[in-house]
Amino acid sequence: MKAPGTSQDLLTGPQVMACLQIGRSAVDDLLRNRQLASITLGRARRIPTHAFTDFIRARLDQESAC
Structure with missing residues (x-):
């Protein structure tokens, strides 16, 4: 089991761009x-993986509501 708050739980902007x-x-x-x-960690901005998946789910919900 991985520890919460590890780098695996955070995405960079380029990773989000690629996904x-x-x-x-x-x-x-x-x-x-x-x-x-x-x-924001120092000068670096990171996106928590749960925030990324929540964003995707919200967009899917919006698309299915139309």
Whole structure:
């Protein structure tokens, strides 16, 4: 069992970009608009994996409601 708060629980911007196949400015917009939660560690911004999966679920729910 991995310890909570390890680097495996956090994603970088480029990792999110790769997973969603979107550009940096799109990820920045999601973070700025607080659609995707993040934390700041020093000068680095990281996205908790649970926030990423919550974002995906919310988007799927929005799509299925239409």
